[in-house]
Amino acid sequence: MTATIALLGQPNSGKSTVFNALTGLRQHVGNWPGKTVEKKEGTFLHDGKEYAVADLPGSYSLTANSDEEEITREFISSGKADVVCILADSSQLERSLFMMADYAGINVPSFLVLNMADVAEDQGKKIDAKALEDKLGIPVIQLSATENKKYDMFFEAMNRAIENKSLINISGLKTELEKIEGFTKLEELIPDGSIENYSALWLSAKAIENDRLVIDKLKNTLAPDVIKEVDGIRGAGGGAVSTGNSKFAWIDELLAGVLQKKDDQVKLGKLDRMYLSPVWGKPAVILTILFGLIGSFIPALPFMGLGQAIGGLKAPIAEALFSAGVSEILITVICNVVLQSFSYILQMLGFVFGVVLVFGLLEEVGVMARISYVFDNSMAKLGLQGKSVMPFLISFGCTMGGAAGTRVIDNWGQKVLTIALAWAVPCGAAWSVIPMLASLFFGPGAVLVIIAILLTMVLHMWITAKIFGRKLVKTGERYGMIMELPPYHKPKWGALFRYVLGRTKDTFFRVSKVVLLVCFLFWALSYSFVPGTDPILFKIGKVIEPVTKVFGMGWQLFMAFIASSVGKEGALGVISALFNDGSFYSAFSDAMSGAGVAADLNEVLLSNVTKPEALAFIFAITFNMPCVVALAATYQETASAKWTAKIAAYYTVGALVLSTIVYHIGLLIW
Amino acid sequence: MESNRMNRLIELLGDGHARTIRMLADELNTTESDVMRQIDYLEHIRVIRKVIGDGAPGNGCASGCGGSCGGSCNGCPSGGGNMCKSCMPDGGFKNMGQMWELVK
Numbered sequence A: 001m002t003a004t005i006a007l008l009g010q011p012n013s014g015k016s017t018v019f020n021a022l023t024g025l026r027q028h029v030g031n032w033p034g035k036t037v038e039k040k041e042g043t044f045l046h047d048g049k050e051y052a053v054a055d056l057p058g059s060y061s062l063t064a065n066s067d068e069e070e071i072t073r074e075f076i077s078s079g080k081a082d083v084v085c086i087l088a089d090s091s092q093l094e095r096s097l098f099m100m101a102d103y104a105g106i107n108v109p110s111f112l113v114l115n116m117a118d119v120a121e122d123q124g125k126k127i128d129a130k131a132l133e134d135k136l137g138i139p140v141i142q143l144s145a146t147e148n149k150k151y152d153m154f155f156e157a158m159n160r161a162i163e164n165k166s167l168i169n170i171s172g173l174k175t176e177l178e179k180i181e182g183f184t185k186l187e188e189l190i191p192d193g194s195i196e197n198y199s200a201l202w203l204s205a206k207a208i209e210n211d212r213l214v215i216d217k218l219k220n221t222l223a224p225d226v227i228k229e230v231d232g233i234r235g236a237g238g239g240a241v242s243t244g245n246s247k248f249a250w251i252d253e254l255l256a257g258v259l260q261k262k263d264d265q266v267k268l269g270k271l272d273r274m275y276l277s278p279v280w281g282k283p284a285v286i287l288t289i290l291f292g293l294i295g296s297f298i299p300a301l302p303f304m305g306l307g308q309a310i311g312g313l314k315a316p317i318a319e320a321l322f323s324a325g326v327s328e329i330l331i332t333v334i335c336n337v338v339l340q341s342f343s344y345i346l347q348m349l350g351f352v353f354g355v356v357l358v359f360g361l362l363e364e365v366g367v368m369a370r371i372s373y374v375f376d377n378s379m380a381k382l383g384l385q386g387k388s389v390m391p392f393l394i395s396f397g398c399t400m401g402g403a404a405g406t407r408v409i410d411n412w413g414q415k416v417l418t419i420a421l422a423w424a425v426p427c428g429a430a431w432s433v434i435p436m437l438a439s440l441f442f443g444p445g446a447v448l449v450i451i452a453i454l455l456t457m458v459l460h461m462w463i464t465a466k467i468f469g470r471k472l473v474k475t476g477e478r479y480g481m482i483m484e485l486p487p488y489h490k491p492k493w494g495a496l497f498r499y500v501l502g503r504t505k506d507t508f509f510r511v512s513k514v515v516l517l518v519c520f521l522f523w524a525l526s527y528s529f530v531p532g533t534d535p536i537l538f539k540i541g542k543v544i545e546p547v548t549k550v551f552g553m554g555w556q557l558f559m560a561f562i563a564s565s566v567g568k569e570g571a572l573g574v575i576s577a578l579f580n581d582g583s584f585y586s587a588f589s590d591a592m593s594g595a596g597v598a599a600d601l602n603e604v605l606l607s608n609v610t611k612p613e614a615l616a617f618i619f620a621i622t623f624n625m626p627c628v629v630a631l632a633a634t635y636q637e638t639a640s641a642k643w644t645a646k647i648a649a650y651y652t653v654g655a656l657v658l659s660t661i662v663y664h665i666g667l668l669i670w
Numbered sequence B: 001m002e003s004n005r006m007n008r009l010i011e012l013l014g015d016g017h018a019r020t021i022r023m024l025a026d027e028l029n030t031t032e033s034d035v036m037r038q039i040d041y042l043e044h045i046r047v048i049r050k051v052i053g054d055g056a057p058g059n060g061c062a063s064g065c066g067g068s069c070g071g072s073c074n075g076c077p078s079g080g081g082n083m084c085k086s087c088m089p090d091g092g093f094k095n096m097g098q099m100w101e102l103v104k
Helices: A015-023 A067-077 A090-096 A098-103 A117-122 A129-136 A152-164 A171-177 A183-189 A200-208 A212-221 A224-235 A239-255 A270-275 A281-295 A297-312 A314-323 A328-365 A367-380 A386-395 A399-408 A412-422 A428-472 A493-526 A536-551 A555-566 A569-579 A584-592 A601-608 A611-622 A628-638 A641-669 B005-013 B021-027 B032-044
Strands: A003-009 A027-031 A038-046 A049-055 A083-089 A110-115 A140-142 A481-484 B018-020 B048-053 B098-102
Touching (some): A003 A015, A003 A067, A015 A027, A015 A038, A015 A049, A083 A090, A090 A098, A090 A110, A090 A117, A090 A239, A098 B032, A110 A117, A110 A129, A110 A152, A171 A200, A171 A239, A183 A200, A183 A224, A200 A224, A212 A224, A239 B032, A281 A328, A297 A328, A328 A367, A328 A386, A328 A493, A367 A386, A399 A412, A399 A628, A555 A569, B005 B021, B005 B098, B021 B032
Parallel strands (some): A481 B018
Antiparallel strands (some): A038 A049, B048 B098
């Protein structure tokens, strides 16, 4: 064998392409001894001489951070390689020359191949390889490794490096490294050859970097008092950050006059000029989200139609079952629990489908990353990331959509906190109840009630962030973020729909379990199993009324409050029936079926409910648990029954505390 | 180029604000490609870590604890703030760009 060549370079520097081009079929692949890292070796003939080639594992540098880096270092320092071919990517020399800078100081001959010359040329970059060779003192060539016919320069550089035993001129690097406090002293303490094939400069740099293998070997080589002094110096040396600074500075010095390129500052496109503007960024992002929210109703419509169709099947199915002699109790379970639940679930699922589709699309085209960036600093005040703003805005339409929207938050604690705060945002169902009740009791003053609710929402979120944030978001967890915004691109519709359908299906199965369970429970509590007797819920209501009065609600309002936990739209139907001495069960069922409110509800309410009670009730249902579907979505997203229960309990108690406060304020006013 | 450029970048990250690569380049009076190589290096020496990138979950819980962290990535013995499967939707994060944060 004439010589052994080791190919050294960062991942994607083209090592494997060079290796394959040199060896063709004369190669074999295995594993490095004791490691799971792939070992590729081979041979090639040139000018009648046979050479061996080792494709060293791709690694960022030569610091002992990984198996790949340790193997690479071990191979080079063992003297198995006669020459090392260092590969760098010509299209990003400032980055990829780092391996060469980290190699400088190892006393094994080398030459530098600036690979992917064609890509660099396409980018308008001009590289003066000869000038770089003069500065480095080793052969330097440009190559497009994929072009097999252009390897003559490679062989010529390889032979020169072997013949001249060319080592990298490290004087420039030395100058930069010696700017590090104590580095010169360290070079004196660690002489050349303390470890075979490594210079004092290389070993000193690695000592500063706290390189584990170098430190261990030096401990075996140097006297204890010297090691103590070395430890003292390297502790103050600034670590790998300072040597990294020195190496990059040296690379820049090397490339001065060698690399010519166009200005690499990318101009911002029109969209980014708007989204990233300190003035227009937030309004633009809010408008984008609002349009997205409105747009999400369109794909939801077919689901809603299907849900209503299932609800419409209740009467004919009940009739058919009755004709077939099925018992009344079973008919009501099938129709008023099972069919009704699925009707409700499908209608809500439409919204989830729409939200996931529209916001998945925004993510796919690159807008979501901008939204996240624009709100990052504002959300930081609540201990959250910028991305949290989306679930909040979605929650104005549907809290379940908001909970589902937290899937873009990667930190679990922040995700749970976001959901907890999103619950404070009144959803679409709440907005269908609040204005109606507020205008009924307070006339033009309803505007003030709505403003008070919005202000309470902000206060609620702030308090909730303080309470839950302590456990969910650790102190000091919040650091500045670097964001590489993705380029805008066309969506891949197939992948997007697969994702959306997958999420919708997943949500359907999980939510169905919870909704069926809760609906069955409410049905059972409100059903008169013994004819002529009151349902359990009625009995409970009478017993607890002394307590519910403290919250500003009679037992009927309190039952409506409980019903609002299942779905806010159910609350009005419940109070309508109860104040009319109607059946709680049928009122609840009708309300959940989407039946209208009793025609005389206004009169019923005004004659039975005082203004303070009405105000207390409005606040109670607005800030109560949003609905069982939101509860199920919360469990799905947090994957924690404990935290789902905590949030639900917090909102239930919080709503009652709020209603108590509001009721007593109301008593002072009226 | 300044000789302590990466120290300045780390200092900037300590203030809690989010910045794009371009903004960092402006503040550090350098180019975006220079910032990118500093990020590469700081990630390699584990001063910063990738939070989200290329649609792939982080290399924390998923491989380290097998989800035994109960969904709490902060409690993950191997991740320490990285993402685990329960924190990441399958197929999500296709185009959120890349984000890095300081390792505590």
